[in-house]
Amino acid sequence: MVPKETENTNRPVTVLIVDDERPIQEMMALLFTQEGYHCLTADNGENALAIIQAEPVDVVITDINMPGLSGVDLLRKGQEITSADFIVITGYIEDFSYETLIAEGASDFIYKPISNKEILLRFKRVLRERELLRERERINRELEDSNLKLKTYAEELNTALTDLKSAHNELQSAYLDTINRLALAAEFKDEDTGDHILRMSHYCALLAEKCGLENRMVQNIRYAAPMHDVGKIGIPDKILLKPDRLTKQEFETIKTHTTIGASILSNARSEVLKIAHDIALTHHEKWNGKGYPKGLQKTEIPVYGRIVGLMDVFDALTSNRPYKMAYPTEVARDIIKNERGASFDPQLTDIFLENIDEFLQIKKETGTIENLSPADLQWSARDISAGIDRLFSLRQ
Numbered sequence: 001m002v003p004k005e006t007e008n009t010n011r012p013v014t015v016l017i018v019d020d021e022r023p024i025q026e027m028m029a030l031l032f033t034q035e036g037y038h039c040l041t042a043d044n045g046e047n048a049l050a051i052i053q054a055e056p057v058d059v060v061i062t063d064i065n066m067p068g069l070s071g072v073d074l075l076r077k078g079q080e081i082t083s084a085d086f087i088v089i090t091g092y093i094e095d096f097s098y099e100t101l102i103a104e105g106a107s108d109f110i111y112k113p114i115s116n117k118e119i120l121l122r123f124k125r126v127l128r129e130r131e132l133l134r135e136r137e138r139i140n141r142e143l144e145d146s147n148l149k150l151k152t153y154a155e156e157l158n159t160a161l162t163d164l165k166s167a168h169n170e171l172q173s174a175y176l177d178t179i180n181r182l183a184l185a186a187e188f189k190d191e192d193t194g195d196h197i198l199r200m201s202h203y204c205a206l207l208a209e210k211c212g213l214e215n216r217m218v219q220n221i222r223y224a225a226p227m228h229d230v231g232k233i234g235i236p237d238k239i240l241l242k243p244d245r246l247t248k249q250e251f252e253t254i255k256t257h258t259t260i261g262a263s264i265l266s267n268a269r270s271e272v273l274k275i276a277h278d279i280a281l282t283h284h285e286k287w288n289g290k291g292y293p294k295g296l297q298k299t300e301i302p303v304y305g306r307i308v309g310l311m312d313v314f315d316a317l318t319s320n321r322p323y324k325m326a327y328p329t330e331v332a333r334d335i336i337k338n339e340r341g342a343s344f345d346p347q348l349t350d351i352f353l354e355n356i357d358e359f360l361q362i363k364k365e366t367g368t369i370e371n372l373s374p375a376d377l378q379w380s381a382r383d384i385s386a387g388i389d390r391l392f393s394l395r396q
């Protein structure tokens with residue numbers, strides 16, 4: 001007969017018969033060998049322990065009453081050195097109760113006399129329980145391994161994600177840094193500092209937020225607004241920085257900073273740069289259609305362009321420029337109010353005026369507010385030629 005193998009190790013199932021009565025020992029050895037199991041025998045407990053120590057045994061079937069080490073002693077000591085199951089057989093039921101032997105660690109308890117058929121059935125039940133236990137242990141080990149692998153995988157994923165986030169943040173920061181430098185390059189042509197583009201970023205994001213635009217749009221305008229005048233790179237300094245009134249031709253040249261900016265920012269793949277393109281092109285359009293370069297009107301002008309247009313004028317009015325001094329807050333507010341529905345989207349103008357203190361706070365934190373009184377104001381030649389002075393109701 002082909003030897004029966006243990007499920008996990010492919011070695012034959014090994015049974016150790018321990019009985020001091022040789023005929024019983026031989027009869028049982030024959031029984032198990034015929035059934036295909038690897039069978040070992042011992043006459044007493046001491047020999048049985050030596051065998052258990054020397055080779056793997058799956059099930060020990062032992063008599064209780066033997067000279068020397070009893071079956072119960074073998075059960076106690078054997079469990080310290082093997083994971084084998086113990087089936088205890090006795091003809092003296094008064095010595096030990098079933099409960100006591102099970103409590104000692106026996107897997108089964110058999111009374112003599114017993115038929116071969118019943119011994120085999122009991123043995124196979126113990127063997128089956130043993131295999132099920134091993135199977136459960138194997139599944140538990142696999143589960144633990146899987147959990148460990150999952151945990152390691154999750155940790156690796158987390159690390160990779162952190163690295164990716166860090167790389168993304170670095171890239172995002174490098175990207176924003178680059179576009180800010182591009183904007184600064186244009187701004188340094190007619191500004192002493194980069195404060196204008198910084199304020200534009202804050203102003204436009206604040207107005208977009210006050211208008212109820214969704215957060216993504218607010219962030220887009222925050223990053224795109226500083227690039228509104230990038231096209232100034234293409235305007236000669238002698239025109240850009242001219243303090244006097246501009247000729248018609250010079251003004252036409254100035255106007256091209258919108259289309260130059262748009263072409264610098266054209267065909268971009270990033271959402272922010274696409275918006276920056278629209279802003280560069282439309283931030284001088286007017287609500288009444290009298291702006292440039294296309295003469296768009298009302299909502300034909302993208303909301304980003306309308307917001308930047310309004311905030312650009314507010315910042316220009318309240319800042320010193322090579323061709324003009326900063327206007328007092330009251331003057332700037334009055335000019336913007338007068339342009340409601342003309343240069344500027346009426347709704348945006350109202351929201352701006354309602355919240356002007358918050359915009360002035362940004363101005364205070366990024367740059368300086370000139371403490372000029374309206375009476376001290378000197379209109380520049382450019383202001384007068386553009387008719388800005390006529391918009392201010394406090395004019396003497």
Ligand SMILES: [Fe+2]
Pocket residue numbers: 228229257283284312
């Ligand atoms: Fe501009």
